[in-house]
Amino acid sequence: MLGREMRVAVLGTGGVGQTLAAMVASLGHEVMMGTRDVRAALARTEAGWGAKVLSEWHAEHPEVKLGTFAEAAGHGEVVFNATAGLASVEALEAAGAQNLDGKILIDVANPLDFSAGMPPTLFVCNTDSLGEQIQRAFPGTKVVKTLNTVNSGVMVDPSQVAGGDHHIFVSGNDPDAKAEVTGILREWFGWKNVLDLGDITSARGPEMLLALWLRLSMSLQTPQATIKVVT
Amino acid sequence: MLGREMRVAVLGTGGVGQTLAAMVASLGHEVMMGTRDVRAALARTEAGWGAKVLSEWHAEHPEVKLGTFAEAAGHGEVVFNATAGLASVEALEAAGAQNLDGKILIDVANPLDFSAGMPPTLFVCNTDSLGEQIQRAFPGTKVVKTLNTVNSGVMVDPSQVAGGDHHIFVSGNDPDAKAEVTGILREWFGWKNVLDLGDITSARGPEMLLALWLRLSMSLQTPQATIKVVT
Numbered sequence: 001m002l003g004r005e006m007r008v009a010v011l012g013t014g015g016v017g018q019t020l021a022a023m024v025a026s027l028g029h030e031v032m033m034g035t036r037d038v039r040a041a042l043a044r045t046e047a048g049w050g051a052k053v054l055s056e057w058h059a060e061h062p063e064v065k066l067g068t069f070a071e072a073a074g075h076g077e078v079v080f081n082a083t084a085g086l087a088s089v090e091a092l093e094a095a096g097a098q099n100l101d102g103k104i105l106i107d108v109a110n111p112l113d114f115s116a117g118m119p120p121t122l123f124v125c126n127t128d129s130l131g132e133q134i135q136r137a138f139p140g141t142k143v144v145k146t147l148n149t150v151n152s153g154v155m156v157d158p159s160q161v162a163g164g165d166h167h168i169f170v171s172g173n174d175p176d177a178k179a180e181v182t183g184i185l186r187e188w189f190g191w192k193n194v195l196d197l198g199d200i201t202s203a204r205g206p207e208m209l210l211a212l213w214l215r216l217s218m219s220l221q222t223p224q225a226t227i228k229v230v231t
Numbered sequence: 232m233l234g235r236e237m238r239v240a241v242l243g244t245g246g247v248g249q250t251l252a253a254m255v256a257s258l259g260h261e262v263m264m265g266t267r268d269v270r271a272a273l274a275r276t277e278a279g280w281g282a283k284v285l286s287e288w289h290a291e292h293p294e295v296k297l298g299t300f301a302e303a304a305g306h307g308e309v310v311f312n313a314t315a316g317l318a319s320v321e322a323l324e325a326a327g328a329q330n331l332d333g334k335i336l337i338d339v340a341n342p343l344d345f346s347a348g349m350p351p352t353l354f355v356c357n358t359d360s361l362g363e364q365i366q367r368a369f370p371g372t373k374v375v376k377t378l379n380t381v382n383s384g385v386m387v388d389p390s391q392v393a394g395g396d397h398h399i400f401v402s403g404n405d406p407d408a409k410a411e412v413t414g415i416l417r418e419w420f421g422w423k424n425v426l427d428l429g430d431i432t433s434a435r436g437p438e439m440l441l442a443l444w445l446r447l448s449m450s451l452q453t454p455q456a457t458i459k460v461v462t
Binding site: 116121122125126127161162165166169195196197198202204205206208209211212213214215216218219220222224225226227228229230231 | 347352353356357358392393396397400426427428429433435436437439440442443444445446447449450451453455456457458459460461462
Protein backbone atom coordinates (compact mmCIF):
# COMPACT_ATOMS: atom_id res chain seq x y z
CA MET A 1 0.00 0.00 0.00
CA LEU A 2 2.89 2.35 0.75
CA GLY A 3 5.02 3.90 -1.96
CA ARG A 4 2.06 5.00 -4.07
CA GLU A 5 -0.47 7.79 -3.94
CA MET A 6 -3.29 6.94 -1.55
CA ARG A 7 -6.75 8.16 -0.68
CA VAL A 8 -6.68 9.21 2.95
CA ALA A 9 -9.45 10.32 5.30
CA VAL A 10 -8.86 12.56 8.28
CA LEU A 11 -11.88 12.69 10.56
CA GLY A 12 -11.90 15.90 12.60
CA THR A 13 -11.11 19.46 11.56
CA GLY A 14 -9.36 20.70 14.72
CA GLY A 15 -5.67 21.38 15.14
CA VAL A 16 -4.67 17.71 14.94
CA GLY A 17 -6.84 17.07 11.89
CA GLN A 18 -5.52 20.18 10.13
CA THR A 19 -1.90 19.25 10.83
CA LEU A 20 -2.32 15.65 9.69
CA ALA A 21 -4.33 16.57 6.59
CA ALA A 22 -1.88 19.27 5.49
CA MET A 23 1.14 17.01 5.89
CA VAL A 24 -0.42 13.97 4.19
CA ALA A 25 -1.69 16.12 1.30
CA SER A 26 1.75 17.72 0.92
CA LEU A 27 3.11 14.23 0.26
CA GLY A 28 0.86 13.94 -2.77
CA HIS A 29 -1.93 11.84 -1.28
CA GLU A 30 -5.58 12.56 -1.94
CA VAL A 31 -6.92 13.74 1.41
CA MET A 32 -10.51 14.30 2.44
CA MET A 33 -11.21 15.77 5.84
CA GLY A 34 -14.45 14.69 7.48
CA THR A 35 -16.70 16.74 9.71
CA ARG A 36 -20.30 16.52 10.91
CA ASP A 37 -21.68 19.34 8.77
CA VAL A 38 -19.38 20.87 6.18
CA ARG A 39 -21.35 24.09 5.78
CA ALA A 40 -21.55 24.69 9.54
CA ALA A 41 -17.86 23.88 9.95
CA LEU A 42 -16.88 26.39 7.25
CA ALA A 43 -19.16 29.03 8.78
CA ARG A 44 -17.38 28.92 12.15
CA THR A 45 -15.39 32.03 12.97
CA GLU A 46 -13.61 30.57 15.99
CA ALA A 47 -10.99 27.87 16.14
CA GLY A 48 -10.16 25.31 18.81
CA TRP A 49 -6.82 25.09 20.60
CA GLY A 50 -3.94 24.79 18.16
CA ALA A 51 -6.23 25.14 15.15
CA LYS A 52 -6.95 27.78 12.56
CA VAL A 53 -10.46 28.93 11.64
CA LEU A 54 -11.43 26.16 9.22
CA SER A 55 -12.43 28.39 6.30
CA GLU A 56 -9.09 30.21 6.52
CA TRP A 57 -7.17 26.97 6.86
CA HIS A 58 -9.03 25.49 3.89
CA ALA A 59 -8.27 28.54 1.75
CA GLU A 60 -4.58 27.78 2.37
CA HIS A 61 -5.06 24.05 1.69
CA PRO A 62 -7.50 23.82 -1.23
CA GLU A 63 -5.98 20.45 -2.17
CA VAL A 64 -7.68 18.93 0.88
CA LYS A 65 -11.28 18.06 0.19
CA LEU A 66 -13.93 18.59 2.84
CA GLY A 67 -16.80 16.17 3.33
CA THR A 68 -19.08 14.64 5.89
CA PHE A 69 -17.69 11.96 8.17
CA ALA A 70 -19.34 9.38 5.91
CA GLU A 71 -18.01 10.90 2.69
CA ALA A 72 -14.48 11.13 4.09
CA ALA A 73 -14.53 7.58 5.46
CA GLY A 74 -15.88 6.31 2.15
CA HIS A 75 -13.08 8.14 0.32
CA GLY A 76 -10.22 6.91 2.48
CA GLU A 77 -8.30 3.70 1.99
CA VAL A 78 -6.89 4.52 5.39
CA VAL A 79 -8.70 6.66 7.97
CA PHE A 80 -7.27 8.85 10.72
CA ASN A 81 -9.46 9.47 13.76
CA ALA A 82 -8.47 12.98 14.81
CA THR A 83 -11.76 13.87 16.46
CA ALA A 84 -12.00 14.82 20.14
CA GLY A 85 -12.00 11.67 22.23
CA LEU A 86 -15.38 12.40 23.76
CA ALA A 87 -16.91 12.66 20.28
CA SER A 88 -14.95 9.87 18.57
CA VAL A 89 -17.38 6.96 18.74
CA GLU A 90 -20.28 9.18 17.66
CA ALA A 91 -18.23 10.61 14.78
CA LEU A 92 -17.27 7.11 13.67
CA GLU A 93 -20.91 6.01 13.84
CA ALA A 94 -21.75 8.97 11.61
CA ALA A 95 -18.93 7.83 9.31
CA GLY A 96 -20.66 4.48 9.14
CA ALA A 97 -19.37 0.98 9.79
CA GLN A 98 -19.82 0.15 6.09
CA ASN A 99 -17.37 2.93 5.17
CA LEU A 100 -14.82 1.72 7.73
CA ASP A 101 -15.13 -2.02 7.22
CA GLY A 102 -11.87 -3.79 6.45
CA LYS A 103 -9.94 -0.52 6.62
CA ILE A 104 -7.16 0.61 8.90
CA LEU A 105 -8.32 3.25 11.36
CA ILE A 106 -5.37 5.17 12.82
CA ASP A 107 -6.72 6.38 16.14
CA VAL A 108 -4.78 9.38 17.42
CA ALA A 109 -7.49 10.64 19.79
CA ASN A 110 -7.22 10.92 23.55
CA PRO A 111 -10.05 10.26 26.01
CA LEU A 112 -9.69 13.67 27.63
CA ASP A 113 -12.43 14.96 29.90
CA PHE A 114 -12.21 18.70 30.55
CA SER A 115 -15.40 18.87 32.61
CA ALA A 116 -13.53 19.12 35.93
CA GLY A 117 -11.10 21.79 34.74
CA MET A 118 -7.38 21.69 34.03
CA PRO A 119 -5.49 19.48 33.76
CA PRO A 120 -8.13 17.22 32.19
CA THR A 121 -8.74 13.68 33.39
CA LEU A 122 -9.56 10.65 31.22
CA PHE A 123 -13.13 9.46 30.67
CA VAL A 124 -11.88 5.92 30.18
CA CYS A 125 -8.69 4.30 31.45
CA ASN A 126 -7.06 1.53 33.45
CA THR A 127 -9.40 -1.38 32.61
CA ASP A 128 -10.38 -0.07 29.18
CA SER A 129 -9.31 2.56 26.66
CA LEU A 130 -10.71 4.68 23.87
CA GLY A 131 -8.85 2.51 21.38
CA GLU A 132 -10.62 -0.57 22.73
CA GLN A 133 -14.01 1.17 22.78
CA ILE A 134 -13.59 2.02 19.11
CA GLN A 135 -12.38 -1.47 18.22
CA ARG A 136 -15.37 -3.03 20.00
CA ALA A 137 -17.79 -0.66 18.26
CA PHE A 138 -16.26 -1.40 14.82
CA PRO A 139 -15.14 -5.02 14.90
CA GLY A 140 -14.65 -5.09 11.12
CA THR A 141 -12.15 -2.23 11.24
CA LYS A 142 -8.45 -2.60 12.02
CA VAL A 143 -7.90 -0.04 14.77
CA VAL A 144 -4.30 0.97 15.40
CA LYS A 145 -3.68 3.37 18.26
CA THR A 146 -0.73 5.65 17.75
CA LEU A 147 0.51 9.27 17.79
CA ASN A 148 -1.71 10.23 20.74
CA THR A 149 1.33 10.78 22.98
CA VAL A 150 2.72 13.79 21.13
CA ASN A 151 1.39 17.14 20.03
CA SER A 152 0.29 17.51 16.44
CA GLY A 153 3.42 19.24 15.20
CA VAL A 154 5.55 16.39 16.50
CA MET A 155 3.17 13.76 15.08
CA VAL A 156 4.04 14.73 11.53
CA ASP A 157 7.60 15.91 12.15
CA PRO A 158 9.25 14.08 15.04
CA SER A 159 12.58 15.70 14.20
CA GLN A 160 11.23 18.86 15.86
CA VAL A 161 12.16 17.29 19.21
CA ALA A 162 15.67 16.01 20.00
CA GLY A 163 16.36 15.36 16.33
CA GLY A 164 13.66 12.69 16.35
CA ASP A 165 15.47 10.58 18.95
CA HIS A 166 12.34 9.55 20.88
CA HIS A 167 9.57 6.94 20.60
CA ILE A 168 6.08 6.49 19.29
CA PHE A 169 3.91 3.48 20.06
CA VAL A 170 1.52 1.29 18.09
CA SER A 171 -1.20 -0.89 19.60
CA GLY A 172 -3.62 -3.05 17.67
CA ASN A 173 -4.99 -6.53 17.14
CA ASP A 174 -3.93 -6.93 13.49
CA PRO A 175 -0.18 -7.39 12.93
CA ASP A 176 -0.40 -6.49 9.23
CA ALA A 177 -2.27 -3.29 10.04
CA LYS A 178 0.37 -2.38 12.62
CA ALA A 179 3.11 -3.03 10.08
CA GLU A 180 1.31 -0.83 7.55
CA VAL A 181 0.87 1.97 10.11
CA THR A 182 4.50 1.62 11.15
CA GLY A 183 5.42 2.14 7.51
CA ILE A 184 3.22 5.25 7.34
CA LEU A 185 4.82 6.64 10.49
CA ARG A 186 8.31 6.04 9.11
CA GLU A 187 7.86 6.98 5.48
CA TRP A 188 5.32 9.80 5.67
CA PHE A 189 6.29 11.45 8.96
CA GLY A 190 9.89 10.35 9.54
CA TRP A 191 9.45 8.41 12.79
CA LYS A 192 12.63 6.46 13.49
CA ASN A 193 11.57 4.66 16.68
CA VAL A 194 8.21 2.89 16.50
CA LEU A 195 7.49 0.51 19.37
CA ASP A 196 4.83 -2.22 19.08
CA LEU A 197 3.19 -2.52 22.50
CA GLY A 198 0.85 -5.41 21.70
CA ASP A 199 -2.86 -5.78 21.04
CA ILE A 200 -5.40 -2.99 21.30
CA THR A 201 -5.64 -3.39 25.09
CA SER A 202 -2.10 -2.03 25.21
CA ALA A 203 -3.53 1.34 24.09
CA ARG A 204 -4.25 1.91 27.79
CA GLY A 205 -0.57 2.64 28.34
CA PRO A 206 -0.13 5.46 25.82
CA GLU A 207 -3.55 6.90 26.67
CA MET A 208 -2.76 6.92 30.41
CA LEU A 209 0.60 8.52 29.63
CA LEU A 210 -1.42 11.69 29.06
CA ALA A 211 -1.61 12.22 32.82
CA LEU A 212 2.18 12.50 32.92
CA TRP A 213 2.40 14.35 29.62
CA LEU A 214 0.03 17.08 30.81
CA ARG A 215 2.15 17.64 33.94
CA LEU A 216 5.35 17.65 31.91
CA SER A 217 3.84 20.26 29.59
CA MET A 218 2.99 22.40 32.62
CA SER A 219 6.34 21.91 34.39
CA LEU A 220 8.50 22.31 31.31
CA GLN A 221 6.24 24.94 29.71
CA THR A 222 6.17 23.31 26.30
CA PRO A 223 3.62 21.17 24.45
CA GLN A 224 6.45 19.36 22.70
CA ALA A 225 7.75 17.31 25.61
CA THR A 226 7.78 13.63 24.78
CA ILE A 227 9.59 10.50 25.81
CA LYS A 228 12.40 8.29 24.68
CA VAL A 229 12.34 4.73 25.98
CA VAL A 230 15.73 3.56 27.25
CA THR A 231 16.72 0.05 28.31
CA MET B 232 20.06 17.06 56.44
CA LEU B 233 22.18 15.64 53.62
CA GLY B 234 25.89 15.18 53.91
CA ARG B 235 25.69 13.48 57.31
CA GLU B 236 24.76 10.06 58.60
CA MET B 237 21.00 9.71 58.92
CA ARG B 238 18.49 7.39 60.50
CA VAL B 239 16.38 5.97 57.72
CA ALA B 240 13.27 3.79 57.79
CA VAL B 241 12.32 1.48 54.96
CA LEU B 242 8.79 0.16 55.34
CA GLY B 243 8.37 -3.12 53.50
CA THR B 244 10.68 -6.12 53.26
CA GLY B 245 10.06 -7.14 49.64
CA GLY B 246 12.43 -6.72 46.73
CA VAL B 247 12.11 -2.94 46.66
CA GLY B 248 12.56 -2.60 50.41
CA GLN B 249 15.57 -4.92 50.38
CA THR B 250 17.24 -3.04 47.54
CA LEU B 251 16.64 0.38 49.08
CA ALA B 252 17.69 -0.72 52.58
CA ALA B 253 20.89 -2.37 51.37
CA MET B 254 21.94 0.63 49.31
CA VAL B 255 21.14 3.24 51.96
CA ALA B 256 22.92 1.18 54.64
CA SER B 257 25.95 0.76 52.37
CA LEU B 258 26.25 4.55 52.34
CA GLY B 259 26.73 4.52 56.10
CA HIS B 260 23.21 5.46 57.19
CA GLU B 261 21.45 3.75 60.06
CA VAL B 262 18.64 1.81 58.43
CA MET B 263 15.72 0.07 60.06
CA MET B 264 13.38 -1.96 57.91
CA GLY B 265 9.78 -2.14 59.06
CA THR B 266 7.39 -5.05 58.76
CA ARG B 267 4.12 -6.07 60.36
CA ASP B 268 5.51 -8.89 62.50
CA VAL B 269 9.27 -9.33 62.61
CA ARG B 270 9.20 -12.92 63.84
CA ALA B 271 6.70 -13.99 61.20
CA ALA B 272 8.63 -12.16 58.48
CA LEU B 273 11.87 -13.90 59.43
CA ALA B 274 10.12 -17.28 59.56
CA ARG B 275 8.97 -17.04 55.94
CA THR B 276 10.69 -19.47 53.60
CA GLU B 277 9.36 -17.93 50.40
CA ALA B 278 10.18 -14.61 48.84
CA GLY B 279 8.14 -12.28 46.68
CA TRP B 280 9.06 -11.26 43.14
CA GLY B 281 12.55 -9.81 42.95
CA ALA B 282 13.18 -10.46 46.64
CA LYS B 283 15.28 -12.84 48.67
CA VAL B 284 13.94 -14.88 51.58
CA LEU B 285 14.09 -12.26 54.31
CA SER B 286 16.10 -14.31 56.83
CA GLU B 287 18.73 -15.04 54.15
CA TRP B 288 18.78 -11.43 53.01
CA HIS B 289 19.12 -10.23 56.60
CA ALA B 290 22.02 -12.61 57.24
CA GLU B 291 23.79 -10.85 54.37
CA HIS B 292 22.81 -7.40 55.67
CA PRO B 293 23.12 -7.56 59.46
CA GLU B 294 23.75 -3.80 59.52
CA VAL B 295 20.07 -3.25 58.67
CA LYS B 296 17.87 -3.45 61.75
CA LEU B 297 14.48 -5.09 61.57
CA GLY B 298 11.50 -3.73 63.49
CA THR B 299 7.78 -3.30 63.38
CA PHE B 300 6.34 -0.63 61.12
CA ALA B 301 6.00 1.60 64.22
CA GLU B 302 9.55 0.97 65.42
CA ALA B 303 11.01 1.64 61.99
CA ALA B 304 8.95 4.81 61.46
CA GLY B 305 9.93 6.03 64.93
CA HIS B 306 13.59 5.37 64.10
CA GLY B 307 13.66 7.14 60.75
CA GLU B 308 14.28 10.81 60.20
CA VAL B 309 13.15 10.03 56.67
CA VAL B 310 10.85 7.13 55.81
CA PHE B 311 10.57 5.17 52.56
CA ASN B 312 7.25 3.54 51.79
CA ALA B 313 8.24 0.38 49.94
CA THR B 314 5.20 -1.66 50.88
CA ALA B 315 2.82 -3.09 48.28
CA GLY B 316 0.43 -0.35 47.15
CA LEU B 317 -2.64 -2.28 48.28
CA ALA B 318 -1.20 -2.56 51.79
CA SER B 319 0.42 0.87 52.04
CA VAL B 320 -2.20 2.88 53.95
CA GLU B 321 -2.71 0.04 56.41
CA ALA B 322 1.05 -0.33 56.90
CA LEU B 323 1.38 3.40 57.50
CA GLU B 324 -1.49 3.31 59.97
CA ALA B 325 0.37 0.55 61.79
CA ALA B 326 3.48 2.75 61.66
CA GLY B 327 1.43 5.42 63.40
CA ALA B 328 0.79 9.03 62.48
CA GLN B 329 2.76 10.15 65.55
CA ASN B 330 5.86 8.37 64.20
CA LEU B 331 5.44 9.97 60.77
CA ASP B 332 4.43 13.47 61.80
CA GLY B 333 6.59 16.23 60.36
CA LYS B 334 8.75 13.71 58.51
CA ILE B 335 9.39 13.22 54.83
CA LEU B 336 7.74 10.06 53.51
CA ILE B 337 9.29 8.96 50.23
CA ASP B 338 6.50 7.01 48.60
CA VAL B 339 7.83 4.60 45.98
CA ALA B 340 4.78 2.28 45.97
CA ASN B 341 2.48 1.62 43.04
CA PRO B 342 -1.28 1.08 43.29
CA LEU B 343 -1.11 -2.23 41.46
CA ASP B 344 -4.07 -4.56 41.54
CA PHE B 345 -3.23 -8.11 40.44
CA SER B 346 -6.71 -9.50 41.13
CA ALA B 347 -7.67 -9.58 37.44
CA GLY B 348 -4.43 -11.21 36.29
CA MET B 349 -1.50 -9.88 34.28
CA PRO B 350 -0.74 -7.20 33.47
CA PRO B 351 -2.10 -5.67 36.68
CA THR B 352 -4.42 -2.66 36.67
CA LEU B 353 -4.39 0.23 39.15
CA PHE B 354 -6.75 0.33 42.13
CA VAL B 355 -6.67 4.12 42.08
CA CYS B 356 -5.89 6.46 39.19
CA ASN B 357 -7.04 9.32 36.99
CA THR B 358 -8.90 11.46 39.54
CA ASP B 359 -6.80 10.36 42.53
CA SER B 360 -3.58 8.51 43.28
CA LEU B 361 -1.95 6.43 45.98
CA GLY B 362 0.33 9.36 46.78
CA GLU B 363 -2.71 11.55 47.40
CA GLN B 364 -4.47 8.87 49.45
CA ILE B 365 -1.42 8.65 51.70
CA GLN B 366 -1.06 12.44 51.95
CA ARG B 367 -4.75 12.77 52.93
CA ALA B 368 -4.45 10.01 55.52
CA PHE B 369 -1.30 11.59 57.04
CA PRO B 370 -1.72 15.36 56.67
CA GLY B 371 1.17 16.04 59.08
CA THR B 372 3.60 14.08 56.91
CA LYS B 373 5.41 15.46 53.87
CA VAL B 374 4.69 12.88 51.20
CA VAL B 375 6.97 12.93 48.16
CA LYS B 376 6.15 10.50 45.39
CA THR B 377 9.16 9.31 43.44
CA LEU B 378 11.05 6.26 42.12
CA ASN B 379 7.84 4.32 41.39
CA THR B 380 8.50 4.44 37.63
CA VAL B 381 11.61 2.25 37.64
CA ASN B 382 12.50 -1.18 38.93
CA SER B 383 14.32 -1.42 42.22
CA GLY B 384 17.78 -1.94 40.76
CA VAL B 385 17.44 1.23 38.72
CA MET B 386 16.03 3.16 41.71
CA VAL B 387 19.34 2.97 43.54
CA ASP B 388 21.63 2.85 40.51
CA PRO B 389 20.19 4.73 37.53
CA SER B 390 23.49 4.31 35.66
CA GLN B 391 22.41 0.70 35.00
CA VAL B 392 20.27 2.05 32.15
CA ALA B 393 21.67 4.24 29.34
CA GLY B 394 24.43 5.52 31.59
CA GLY B 395 21.81 7.23 33.75
CA ASP B 396 20.59 9.43 30.91
CA HIS B 397 16.88 9.23 31.79
CA HIS B 398 14.43 10.87 34.20
CA ILE B 399 12.88 10.39 37.58
CA PHE B 400 9.98 12.49 38.88
CA VAL B 401 9.10 14.07 42.22
CA SER B 402 5.58 15.10 43.25
CA GLY B 403 4.64 16.65 46.58
CA ASN B 404 3.03 19.60 48.32
CA ASP B 405 6.10 20.75 50.27
CA PRO B 406 8.85 22.40 48.16
CA ASP B 407 11.50 21.94 50.88
CA ALA B 408 10.68 18.25 51.17
CA LYS B 409 10.94 17.86 47.40
CA ALA B 410 14.30 19.64 47.43
CA GLU B 411 15.51 17.32 50.20
CA VAL B 412 14.31 14.23 48.32
CA THR B 413 15.90 15.52 45.14
CA GLY B 414 19.17 15.76 47.07
CA ILE B 415 18.75 12.19 48.29
CA LEU B 416 18.10 10.96 44.77
CA ARG B 417 21.17 12.76 43.44
CA GLU B 418 23.62 12.18 46.26
CA TRP B 419 22.66 8.73 47.47
CA PHE B 420 21.57 7.06 44.25
CA GLY B 421 23.24 9.13 41.53
CA TRP B 422 20.15 10.42 39.73
CA LYS B 423 21.19 13.15 37.29
CA ASN B 424 17.75 14.12 35.95
CA VAL B 425 15.10 14.79 38.59
CA LEU B 426 11.94 16.47 37.31
CA ASP B 427 9.55 18.27 39.67
CA LEU B 428 6.02 17.62 38.38
CA GLY B 429 4.14 19.74 40.91
CA ASP B 430 2.01 19.05 43.97
CA ILE B 431 1.00 15.60 45.16
CA THR B 432 -1.87 15.44 42.65
CA SER B 433 0.81 15.22 39.97
CA ALA B 434 1.64 11.74 41.33
CA ARG B 435 -1.19 10.52 39.10
CA GLY B 436 1.11 10.89 36.10
CA PRO B 437 3.98 8.66 37.26
CA GLU B 438 1.57 6.15 38.79
CA MET B 439 -0.45 5.92 35.57
CA LEU B 440 2.79 5.53 33.64
CA LEU B 441 2.81 1.99 35.03
CA ALA B 442 0.26 0.96 32.39
CA LEU B 443 2.79 1.84 29.69
CA TRP B 444 5.76 0.57 31.69
CA LEU B 445 4.20 -2.87 32.11
CA ARG B 446 3.64 -3.16 28.34
CA LEU B 447 7.16 -1.95 27.61
CA SER B 448 8.52 -4.57 29.99
CA MET B 449 6.56 -7.23 28.13
CA SER B 450 7.42 -5.98 24.62
CA LEU B 451 11.08 -5.31 25.32
CA GLN B 452 11.47 -8.28 27.67
CA THR B 453 13.25 -6.33 30.39
CA PRO B 454 12.17 -4.87 33.72
CA GLN B 455 14.70 -2.06 33.29
CA ALA B 456 12.96 -0.09 30.54
CA THR B 457 12.42 3.49 31.59
CA ILE B 458 11.97 6.87 30.01
CA LYS B 459 13.93 9.96 29.17
CA VAL B 460 11.93 13.13 28.71
CA VAL B 461 12.95 15.10 25.63
CA THR B 462 11.84 18.58 24.62
